[in-house]
Amino acid sequence: xxxxxxxxxxxFRVTGEMTGVLLLALFIxxxxxxxxxxxxLNMVGKYLTYAFVALGLVLCWGSxxxxxxxxxxxxxxxxxxxxxxxxxxxxxxEATKIQSTPGIxxxxxxxxxxxxxxxxxxxxxxxxxxxxxxxVPALLAFVVGLAMFKRxxxxxxxxxxxxxxxxxxxxxxVGQQGYTGGINGITDLRTLKGWDIRTDEAKLVLYFVNAxxxxxxxxxxxxxxxxxxxxxxxxxxxxxxxxxxxxxDVANFKIFVFCFAAALxxxxxxxxxxxxxxxxxxxxxxxxSIEMVIYCAVGGRLSLLGAVYGTLLxxxxxxxxxxxxxxxxxxxxxxxxxxxxMVFPNGLAGLYQQHLAPHLxxxxxxxxxxxxxxxxTIIPPHTAAD
Amino acid sequence: xxxxxxxxxxxxxxxxxxxAGLILFSVFVLMALGLAIIFGQMGVINMAHGEFMILGAYVxxxxxxxxxxxxxxxxxxYFFVAMALAFVASGLLGMLVEWGMIRFLYKRPLDxxxxxxxxxxxxxxxxxxxxxxxxxxxxxxxxxMGSVAVTDSIEVxxxxxxxxxxxxxxxxxxxxxxxxxxxxQGVRAVMQNRTMAGAVGINTEKVDRYTxxxxxxxxxxxxxxxxxxxxxxxxxxxxxxxxxxLVVVFGGAQSLIGTIASAFTISQAQSTMEFFLSGSTAKVLxxxxxxxxxxxxxxxxxxxxxxx
Numbered sequence: 001x002x003x004x005x006x007x008x009x010x011x012f013r014v015t016g017e018m019t020g021v022l023l024l025a026l027f028i029x030x031x032x033x034x035x036x037x038x039x040x041l042n043m044v045g046k047y048l049t050y051a052f053v054a055l056g057l058v059l060c061w062g063s064x065x066x067x068x069x070x071x072x073x074x075x076x077x078x079x080x081x082x083x084x085x086x087x088x089x090x091x092x093x094e095a096t097k098i099q100s101t102p103g104i105x106x107x108x109x110x111x112x113x114x115x116x117x118x119x120x121x122x123x124x125x126x127x128x129x130x131x132x133x134x135x136v137p138a139l140l141a142f143v144v145g146l147a148m149f150k151r152x153x154x155x156x157x158x159x160x161x162x163x164x165x166x167x168x169x170x171x172x173x174v175g176q177q178g179y180t181g182g183i184n185g186i187t188d189l190r191t192l193k194g195w196d197i198r199t200d201e202a203k204l205v206l207y208f209v210n211a212x213x214x215x216x217x218x219x220x221x222x223x224x225x226x227x228x229x230x231x232x233x234x235x236x237x238x239x240x241x242x243x244x245x246x247x248x249d250v251a252n253f254k255i256f257v258f259c260f261a262a263a264l265x266x267x268x269x270x271x272x273x274x275x276x277x278x279x280x281x282x283x284x285x286x287x288x289s290i291e292m293v294i295y296c297a298v299g300g301r302l303s304l305l306g307a308v309y310g311t312l313l314x315x316x317x318x319x320x321x322x323x324x325x326x327x328x329x330x331x332x333x334x335x336x337x338x339x340x341x342m343v344f345p346n347g348l349a350g351l352y353q354q355h356l357a358p359h360l361x362x363x364x365x366x367x368x369x370x371x372x373x374x375x376x377t378i379i380p381p382h383t384a385a386d
Numbered sequence: 387x388x389x390x391x392x393x394x395x396x397x398x399x400x401x402x403x404x405x406a407g408l409i410l411f412s413v414f415v416l417m418a419l420g421l422a423i424i425f426g427q428m429g430v431i432n433m434a435h436g437e438f439m440i441l442g443a444y445v446x447x448x449x450x451x452x453x454x455x456x457x458x459x460x461x462x463x464y465f466f467v468a469m470a471l472a473f474v475a476s477g478l479l480g481m482l483v484e485w486g487m488i489r490f491l492y493k494r495p496l497d498x499x500x501x502x503x504x505x506x507x508x509x510x511x512x513x514x515x516x517x518x519x520x521x522x523x524x525x526x527x528x529x530x531m532g533s534v535a536v537t538d539s540i541e542v543x544x545x546x547x548x549x550x551x552x553x554x555x556x557x558x559x560x561x562x563x564x565x566x567x568x569x570x571q572g573v574r575a576v577m578q579n580r581t582m583a584g585a586v587g588i589n590t591e592k593v594d595r596y597t598x599x600x601x602x603x604x605x606x607x608x609x610x611x612x613x614x615x616x617x618x619x620x621x622x623x624x625x626x627x628x629x630x631x632l633v634v635v636f637g638g639a640q641s642l643i644g645t646i647a648s649a650f651t652i653s654q655a656q657s658t659m660e661f662f663l664s665g666s667t668a669k670v671l672x673x674x675x676x677x678x679x680x681x682x683x684x685x686x687x688x689x690x691x692x693x694x
Contacts, residue, residue, distance in 0.1 A: 067496045147681040156431050156495045157684065160631045161677060167628050168673045175666030286628060290503055297500065330511035337504020341497040342490060 020305045021218055028211045038200045045207040045275045047315040048214055050075075052268025054296040054307035055214075055221055056261030061293070062301035063230060064257045065237030066154065070162030071265045071292050073169050074137035076284030078266025080173075080180075081136055083279040084120060085129035086189040086197075106188070111178030120179075126193060133270040134263045141262035145255035152251070154240075163286050170285040185280025189273070197274060210271045214308070217264055221304050224260070233257055265292075294333070297340045300349025310348055399661055402541070407657030409546045409615055412553040414649040416608030417626060418633040419560055422645040424601035425634055427564075427577045428594065430488055431499040434506035435630065436623025438480060438602045441509070442472035442609025443618040444517055450524040450613075462527040465610075469552075472606040480602025484595045492594075506624070513620040521619035530614065545614045552611055556604065561642065563600075573597050629673075636676050637687055644688030652676060 032044055053071045061067045093103040101114050108116070122128045144165065148158055173180045181187070189197065196202055224230050236243040236250050244250050273279045282288065299310020314336070321329040344351055391399065417439055424432050432438075449468035453461055483505065491498040526545060533543040564570040575583040576593045584590045612618070633652055637644030652672060659668035680686070 061496075067499070069499075148684075151681065151684050153681075153684040156499065157635060159431075159496065159499060160628075160635055161680060163628050164632055164673055164677050168670055168677070171666050171673075172670050175664060175670065287624075290500075293500065327511060327515060330507045330514075334504040334506075334508035334511070337507065338487065338501045341494075341501040341504075342487065345497070 017222060017305075021215065021222070024218070024305055024308060025211075025215050028214070029208065033204070033207070038203060041207055042203050042275060043319065044312070045203070045210050046272060047312055048210055048308075049268040049272040049275065050292060050295055050315065051214060051308045051311040052217060052271070053265040053292045054299060054311045055217055055304055056264035057293060057296035058299075058301060058304050058307045059221055059224065059233070059264075060257050060261035061296065062303075063225065063237065064233040064254060066254060066258060067159045067293070068162045068258065068261065069159045069286070069289050069293065070166040071261065072284045072286075072289035073162075073166050074141065074262040074265035075269040075272070075288075075292070076169065076173075076279070076281070077137040077140065078133045078269030079273040079279040079283065080186065080269075081123070081129055081132040081266075082270035082273040083186040083189060084123040085126060086192060086273065087186050088120065088124055089192070090188060090190040105181075105186070107181045107184070107186075108178055113178045117179050130270075133266050137262045137266035137269075138259045141259045142255060145258040146251075149251040149254040149258075154254075163289070166284060166286045166289045170281045173281040173284060181280075183281060185278055185282070187278040187280075189277050192274070198277060203275065206271070206275050210275065213267060213271065217267065218304055218308070221264075225304070229253065229256070291333075294337055294340065298336060298347050300347030302346060303349030306347055306349030306352075313348070400658065403658050403661045404654065405542055405546065407654040408550055410657055411650050411653035412546075412549045413608065413612055413615065413626075414630065414633055414653050415553050415646055416556060416611055417605060417630045418637075418645045418649050419557065419642070420601040420604035420608065421630050421634050422637075422642055423560075423564070423604070424598060425631070426640045426642075426645070427573065428597055428601075429495060429577075430492070430598070431495055431502065431631075432601070433499055433503040433627060434483075434509060435602075435605050436625070436627040437506045437509035437513075438476045438605035438623075439609035439612065439626070440513060440618060440620070440623040441479065442476050442606030443613045443622070444513065444522075444609075445472040445475050445606065446610040446613045447517075447522050447524050447618060454525060462529060465527065465530075465614075469607055469610045472610040473603040474606075476606025476609070477599040477603030480605075481595050481599035483602075484598040488598060489591070489594065506627075510620050510624070517620070519620060521617040521622070523617040524613045526614060549611050549614055552607075556607060557646065560604065564642070569596075632673065632676050632680075635686055636680060638685060641686070641688040644686055648687055 028048070033041055036044065053075050056074075057068070057071060087105045091103065091105045096102045096104070096106065096109070099106065099109040101109055104113065104116050123132070144162070148154075148161065153161070173185075174183045176182075191197060197206065232243065232248060232253055236248075236253060240250055269279070269283070272283070295311040295314050296307045297310070298314050299308065300306035317332065318329060321332055340347060346353075417435065420438070421432065421435050424430050424435070446465070446468040449464050449471060453464040453467075483502075487501055487505070488498060491501060530545045530548055533541045534547070535541050562570075564573065572583070572588050573593055575586075576588060576590045576597075580590055583593075609618070609623075612622075616622075629652070633649045634645055636652065637646070637648030655675070656668055656672045659671060663671070
């Protein structure tokens, strides 16, 4: 199958990508669960929730050239929406009867609140919460995007303003302890519609749900990328004015991709809450938001699959290093930031395409001399893309 | 929020908070000036600016410990030496960073942002390994302690006055260097039209390096001044970096006057509100207002008209 793909040129990229997705799916769904114990698997599940953010960044930053340093906002908002539902379920009047006001979350009781705040009320409903997980962050991204992109603010200014938003939201969450749980976040989450999410079995199920969602999101991103919309995004990254003069409203496309990335991050955040069992402002602020950019950058800012592998790799390295040499981690991380920018700007995916892919192609076509690798290189890139 | 205070009390509160705001303003201005040169003039996003500031603070701390141990007689005046050393240390490190990293990235501002963030992480860890994770403070000489009583209810700390005087002096020096000296003219020429400046014989690479060094050096002085009003930890720089960027962007990136005006507005708003509301609410309100204004007026308060 591979060989014919090389010969015909154009479908190679699509089939190549699909093979990649399949391999990734195999890796996540079969190899990892077989090779790791529940504790480690749950950890990988946690890493994979960050991969949603990285996917969003590939589209937003890699394709469209909009660097958002506030993806933690959306990850956090999605996570908080989920956590609010779970917290309300965990604080039923029976479970909280020792509090001075039974039926409200414990941290509200500690902060002398006597009634549930109005914006917590709708989170009694699971349907509302699931919708809110995607809708609230997307709405915020829409408002921010509308205000910024319509006024043609972009580049570094946009990055700084998103960072400011991340700072604002963190300060707000930490400051409004009675309403948000403060610096500790929303903890002690127990059940989802009566189903205990803390058991090993539940964690395994959640891992697979998360993996399925991730694969689904990758396919969705691939679809967006290969659509006309995806091409316009690339075009406006490279020559924004030319796209504008061709009659497209550039701002609308930017707003879309920003909202899309926000929604993806939020899904990741919600899955994080479910798997890890809490949500706190330490996933919202400036530092985690920039850290999420590095996941995407290490994997390759242009490659969706690379972003997933990059996320896994960086987090695995982080866990490994901070378990044994905590002081080395920041050095490694800093070096990673500098290296990824200066030495290999296209990340793992770039390295693969530059060094490994040609060898692979040659190895695959060794049996049939004459057809071989040149076939793919002769075709000019723009016809190959059609 | 004003109930329970008499008019005179309110006046004193505003005056005292206003003065506290002025100290915050001084630190903001010192940090933002360096950033305004690096970001406003050169267009480089230096996320490690806070760490350059902290480097200056640690240099000051080292000086204060060394001088008090080995030459107590000179202790009252160590601060001036410390400040000069802080400028040199941060400036040299800045030039090194420009040479090793920034000069390859002038065409890619977003990548500069990430690379300097990486640098800031490394510097933070170095500070932590060398000076420990705990915050350190310097011992102030006697003549900087205490406060001046202006009226019965208004007291003004001397170290605050000193920091303010320092800020004014440095601002004047920077103004002269950037706008009145031949070197500053060269810098502005390079930033406005690099090719043309090169064609008339300005060594643009050298100008880049020294400008970046100057910006970082000023950050070092800011850190030195910062030790007089607060204590220094490895991550103190990170707390200020976003605020400082907002100050610079809010003021209009190319305008030094704009930077000063916006530092004034933001610090005054924050410290006045801090008295009546909680600290976090005041901060959120200030930042939100700044961001909202920036959305309405993305180019900032003051705009320098430059033909692109």
